[in-house]
Amino acid sequence: MENKPVIYIVDDDAAVRESIVALLKLRDLETRAFDSAEAFLRNADLGQSGCVVLDIRMSGMSGLELLAHLREKGSQLPVIMVTAHADIPTAVKAMKQGADTFLEKPCSETELWSAIEEVLNRDRQHHTQQRLIADIKTRLGELSPDELQVYKMLVDGLQNKQVASRLGIGLRTVELRRSTLMKKMQANSFSELVRMAVLGDLERLSPPTSDAE
Numbered sequence: 223m224e225n226k227p228v229i230y231i232v233d234d235d236a237a238v239r240e241s242i243v244a245l246l247k248l249r250d251l252e253t254r255a256f257d258s259a260e261a262f263l264r265n266a267d268l269g270q271s272g273c274v275v276l277d278i279r280m281s282g283m284s285g286l287e288l289l290a291h292l293r294e295k296g297s298q299l300p301v302i303m304v305t306a307h308a309d310i311p312t313a314v315k316a317m318k319q320g321a322d323t324f325l326e327k328p329c330s331e332t333e334l335w336s337a338i339e340e341v342l343n344r345d346r347q348h349h350t351q352q353r354l355i356a357d358i359k360t361r362l363g364e365l366s367p368d369e370l371q372v373y374k375m376l377v378d379g380l381q382n383k384q385v386a387s388r389l390g391i392g393l394r395t396v397e398l399r400r401s402t403l404m405k406k407m408q409a410n411s412f413s414e415l416v417r418m419a420v421l422g423d424l425e426r427l428s429p430p431t432s433d434a435e
Contacts, residue, residue, distance in 0.1 A: 227272035227342055231255040232262045232288065233304070234280040238327075242275060245331050246338070259283035259291075268292065271349050273300040273341045275334075278309050278316065286316055293320040298348060300341035304329070358422040361407050369406070370424075372399040376412075377419045 229251055231242045239255040246253045252272075256262040260282055262274075274292075278285040289301055303324035305313040313324035322341045325333055365373065375385045382400065386393045409415040418424075 226252055227345065228252045228254055228267075228270050229272055229338060229342075230262060230266055230274045230299075232259060232274060232280075232285070233277040234258060235277070238277070238304075242334065245334065249335070259285065259288035262288065263291070268295065268297045268299060270299070271345055273302060273322075273338060273345060275302045275304060275338070276321075278303055278305045278312055286312065286319070289316055289319055289321055298345075300345050302337050302341060355421050358407075358418045361418075362422045362424065364406055365403055369399050369403045372396060373403050373415075373419065374424060376400065377416055377424060 229242075229246055231239050231253060233239050233242075233255075234257050236257070239257070243253045243255055254266065256265070258280060259276075276285045276288060283291075285303060289303070292299060292301065300322045301316075301320070303313050303316045303321045304327055305324055306327050310324075310326070313321075317324060322344070323337050325337055362370070371389070372385055375388065376382075380388065382393060382396045386396045389396070404415060407415060407418055409418060
């Protein structure tokens with residue numbers, strides 16, 4: 223079951239935290255608020271789906287420093303930077319460093335919700351894609367070396383007869399291996415099989431084949 227997204231609010235202004243939490247609770251969203259970047263890092267689950275509403279300027283670790291830390295650790299958690307008007311150049315810098323968007327203080331509830339909704343949709347798509355890739359790689363791991371070899375040749379554009387000739391095996395054997403790998407990969411069409419090869423990085427998994435035509 224997919225985890226319910228959590229919206230993390232990281233801001234050293236208690237009034238800002240409380241107003242954002244109140245807004246999101248009205249929309250039945252789970253929130254966790256922190257008064258510092260350090261508190262966020264101690265308690266947040268960086269693998270959780272959701273997003274971070276992050277103030278740029280805070281005492282202690284700044285929003286920019288927290289953003290850099292998250293991206294260095296490989297976290298893909300979407301980040302909405304919140305900045306005062308004078309901090310816009312800094313916010314632009316933050317986006318170049320991996321923030322998803324930024325809002326100027328004070329922002330309206332509509333602006334804030336629109337930004338959160340956008341990044342949550344993007345995060346949901348990302349997690350769906352990651353689950354799909356993991357599933358494909360699991361299926362690839364269930365293929366035999368012979369099936370992987372045939373799979374790669376087919377994806378490279380060879381016909382069944384060409385695969386048989388290249389490997390020195392019978393056409394019927396190639397057809398059986400193709401049928402088996404289609405079933406194991408749960409592919410309904412060859413185009414779907416090719417898409418799975420790309421997502422699952424088949425090239426890396428496949429055994430080397432001869433360059434002879």
